[in-house]
Amino acid sequence: MSKNWKKKLLSGLSLSVAALTLAACGNNDSADNGGNAEDNQAAETSLKLWVTTDSKKFYEDGLKDFNDENPNIKVEVIETEDAKAQENVKKDPSAAADIFALPHDQLGQLVDSGVIQEIPEQFATQIKDEQIESAVVGAEYKGKMYAFPYGIESQVLYYNKDLLSEEDVKSYEDITSKATMGMNLKAVDAYKTAPLFMSVGDHLFGESGEDVTGTDWNNDKGVAVLQWIADQNDNSGFVNVGDDTISKFASGDIASFESGPWDKAKAIEAIGEDKLGISVYPTINIGGEDVQQKAFLGVKLYAVNAVPSGEDTNRLAAAYKLAAYLSGAHFQEIQFKDASRNIIPSNKEIQTADYVTNDELANAVVTMSGSDYSVVMPKIPEMNNFWTASAAVLTDVYNGKITPDQFQEKLDQLVKDISGQ
The missing domain is CATH 3.40.190.10 (Periplasmic binding protein-like II)
Known part of the structure; x- marks a missing residue:
């Protein structure tokens, strides 16, 4: 990644502090509820979301509530191979998605190359409060939070x-x-x-x-x-x-x-x-x-690529809002229940739900996610x-x-x- 891109990215992040605060903290609802209408950006914002192959229909259906609550945010869902996330994003960050799914073991290389940045504090606090410890570890690098967990494996x-x-x-x-x-x-x-x-x-x-x-x-x-x-x-x-x-x-x-x-x-x-x-x-x-x-424990993540937003603070704020929604309790519930996804949740609340604890596979993976049974892959x-x-x-x-x-x-x-x- 060029120094110019890093400067542009950091500039965009600095200019977006106010917008992000408004987007995340404008009401008392958690981020996975998508916020209220009055919190939505006034101007229409378009986002690109990269998701794993064969999952487009699930995401388009699953985002209906988010779209209804955020009519000014238009989300284009694009299928990619999430195992190649870092490769695809690093090719040209400006042309890559605003939000993309990735396995957590790619996080270090993306951070070191400057492609993704530390996420705003309010989101990091929410993640630590709502997600299991091993998922938090998977989303952190060198003591800082860089991504949003949405499942474990x-x-x-x-x-x-x-x-x-x-x-x-x-x-x-x-x-x-x-x-x-x-x-x-x-x-x-x-x-x-x-x-x-x-x-x-x-x-x-x-x-x-x-x-x-x-x-x-x-x-x-x-x-x-x-x-x-x-x-x-x-x-x-x-x-x-x-x-x-x-x-x-x-x-x-x-x-x-x-x-x-x-x-x-x-x-x-x-x-x-x-x-x-x-x-x-x-x-x-x-x-x-x-x-x-x-x-080895794997953590499934969403990361925000700030480069496409440039100095558009509304777009960057919308990207973080969408990432928070996708990793929130509601979305983790529907992705677990959907037969085409069936992702084991990383959210503490959802892990204790009857439909998770009564599922033999999910219950085994949740138990395996503890430090007695697994190590978060470096x-x-x-x-x-x-x-x-x-x-x-x-x-x-x-x-x-x-x-x-x-x-x-x-x-x-x-x-x-x-x-x-």
Whole structure:
């Protein structure tokens, strides 16, 4: 991003303080109610909203209340691939959307490049009051709030209730002694496997997830993790799986596997809804110690791109107002209930609603979002180093290319590679 764009963005933000205050604080209603008619901008304002693919109809229907309450704000909904949000926005911030959806792990790169700015205090306060702690962490970077959380995502355990009981799935050792667990260790996906290090108390980029030199996997606990991976070659209850996970679940070759909400429909199709059980991760014995297996937690965000607004304070104020509405309780409720979305809410109030707590998958993800079960995926740019470097080491350990006498040496090098040293 050029210095000129950064100057323009900062100028627009400075000029918008008054407008934002009026937009957010003009009445006693929360931002997810959209405000009252008298709070709306006098002049018509047009906004572009980038949303994930196959969701345009949901958003156009879901924004009807916002449109009715804010007749002077016209919202154009455009589908994009939110996994490429930072790439698409950074190409040309002035032509990008005013508000866009993104996974939280892209936040650090967007902030460091100057594309998005710290959000106004009144919105940050509201987010901290209304959203769960892990969602707040996902929306912050270097101690400041930069985005609006609207959902959470974590892997869970899927299992066949004909082969495993609720008691069995509390422990990896019980699962693999009484039936089978499917994982891919032959070609490791670091998103799924690397959290084993956090399960034993090690850190990725420090306790904050933002300390470049804070990864401490090269210790005795880290060595134990590598030994556990190597030992799965001799575990009769462990089955290596890849793209065939669902087919092996359907055939009964595996009785359980760990994946995210995106695989629920496939799991139901594989064995039937009556047989499908969903649970939090089990405990796991690593280095002779029973620990809670952890997963990475993802936070779904909306961010405001101030560049298109320039010095148009009404447009920037409208953008923040829309972002607050989209992350508010009402919108999180309707997106959870909509079958085409079914996003697990990050709003405290909505998480306690009966329609969430009575949903087996949602209840498991909400539980997984606690610090005992997951780690908010770090969002610093050095995560780019982490993915390939860690996957290569973990894969080579299982495949026997790295032997136990090399574990310490390889971990020492991995920690350096992750930090970019």
